[in-house]
Amino acid sequence: MKNIIRWPGLIAFIVIIGLLSLVSIVFLDFWIKLAAEKSLAEATGAEVNIARVSHTFSPFGVTLEQVQFTDPKQASHNQAQMVSISALVDLPPLLLRKIIIDELTISGLEVNQLRESEGEVYRRPQSLKQFGKNLLPDNQDIPSVDDILAKSPLKTTKAIEETQQAYDKHSEKLKQQYKQLPDKAKLAAYKKRVEALSGTDYKNPLELVAAKKEFDGLKMEILQDKQKLSGFKQSASEAIQDLSPKIAQLKAAPGQDYQQLQSLIAGDADAIKDVTTLVFGDKVGQWSEYALAAFEIAGPMLADSGEQQQEKQKTQGRWVEFSDTSALPDLLIRKATVGLSWEQENIVSEWQDITHQHDVIGRPTLFKVDSGASKLWQSLKVDGDFWLKEQGAKAQQSWDLKGLKLADLNLLEQEKLSSTLLKGLLNSSGKLAIDQDQVSGTGLVDLQQLVIAATGSNQLTNAIAGALTQLNTLVINTDLGGTLDDIELSFNSDLDKQLGSAMLANLSGEQKGKLDELKQQLNAKIQGPLEQSAGEMSQWLNWEKLADGDLININEMLSAKLSDVVDDKKEEVKNKLKDKLKNKLFG
């Protein structure tokens, strides 16, 4: 045994292990920094910088200081930057390759901050939706009335077309059917023959049979004519029902068009159609991105971490995964406190159970912000949760912001129109839900006490600028849709109406003249079709009335006149037979 064991070798082993441990400990912070920068950069797709790293052994914790995440959409800015990130890590699960963080504290979080130098971008994200890019039109002249009538989808034109179509559809058919109807003479002849047949006293049964045969033939003729009358009456009713509302619409259309075209006279309807999106779209879109930051940042980062590990492991041999019976997710942050710095205010959000394997822990990630009154707002409340699954995320969030003070916000900076929100109060509330990556939700942005400065460079943009300057309140409804990767936002508000009214109030003499001309042209446009269709309608009503009268006559003729004669005869023959039988039986 003495020959087999080498005691100095044991000392050498201990020394080697000790040296390795010492080197690891000395350079631990450096290695954590390298590993964190590399893995976070891979997860976010852009450069990540960490200024300093420090650690403690009991309890085991790591602190990263001055952490900057380059925005892959805008490399000159940081998507997020933090003063420090501290994590208390549960050590035993690390040996099972499980990162379980008991407590995570992020302080001094700021979003969308300018970097000292441009960061590297490794993966380009999808391009951002720009709401302010629909540039204003160049034309500065007021369009002529003829131009407006030519290019506008007028209700009057449509109503004329529809009335004409209805008229064409029914007119010819009704005329054809009317021609085939029995005239007054024919109806009188029917009446005469019916009276003759029913008024005769038939002594001879053979005569009665012949009369019955003739009456049946006559009845067939009358019935055929009755069918024609019934068919015509039905067609006339249908035509009247079809044409009546169209004539009513034709009468109303010029008034409706006039209302709509007023804004065209004042400016270009296309330009003022969606001023809400044009002026406020970028800013409200940006605010909405803040609302979705929890899902946009946490979701993809957590999802990516698993995929990238798989990629690395394919290089030499591969790591085979077996069913995990440890009941721990690969990454779990039990409790996190995130302090977001915004406009010199600290917004603290509390998180629970951050992971990408919610099925393993059996509960969702919860987050909430409950901030009371501050210099910037009266209150801010955000509540939400998300559950990531293989089929996609399931999440919900609601927010309620009251009395946010806005100042010096650049809303739109274009060659033809620029506007700045100098002062205002913002209230916002809303809900959004994500189910299998499909986003749905609504939000309300209520702007009060607005002071907006705006300048235009042509007649139209000057008018818009003037209306914006007079704007004091504005309510914007936001609809969220699309997918988590490509969120679609749409806005609507009463700004377009406010703008239209403001522009109409300031019409020039020339514009007022054009409006009068427009009114006259619209009325002239419907005059012909209206007279024609109204005249035709009147005729159809008359025909319907006549057909009604004829049908009553025919029905009277077809009543049981001859049937009575036959029945009388039957009764007479029956009585005669009875009398004969009595005589034979009783003498």
Place this chain on the structure above:
Amino acid sequence: MGLLAKLFKALNSDASPWQLAFGIMFGMLMGLTPWLGAHSLLILFSVLFLRVNLSIFILSWLFFSGLSFPLSSVMVDIGESLLLNNEGLNGTWTYLYSTYIGQLSQFYHTLTLGSLVLGLLLSPPILVLSKVLIVQYRERLMGWVNKLKIVKFIKGSNIYRLYQALGE
């Protein structure tokens, strides 16, 4: 030159054939398997704590490290067949996967498991064969080899003298 000097010094030394044979065997295990892993520490501990010839261990490690590149696909296949294509072992692997020892051993890496299994299978024959060859060399070839000009040249070199001095 340095490597040859090491080899000759070891072979011609008073070290027992078993010490040299174990050096070759442990060197083979270390060379075939990926060096990052708990098994490497165990091998290093064995080599240092037990009276194994270190020069031969290092030479064997280098030799088998070179050999591991062409053998890697075979070793990966062995690992894959054991881990994925053997349903009988699935329960064992699943249990091991959730234990600290299992995670430290990195058994679920196909190359690690395959190379370790191949190395352990080859260890007994390599050990016995090495011992036999060393004995045979010392009995039959050592005298003849020592007379070779190249060997004399190596023995006369400064490196060899340095190794001798370190050995004494």
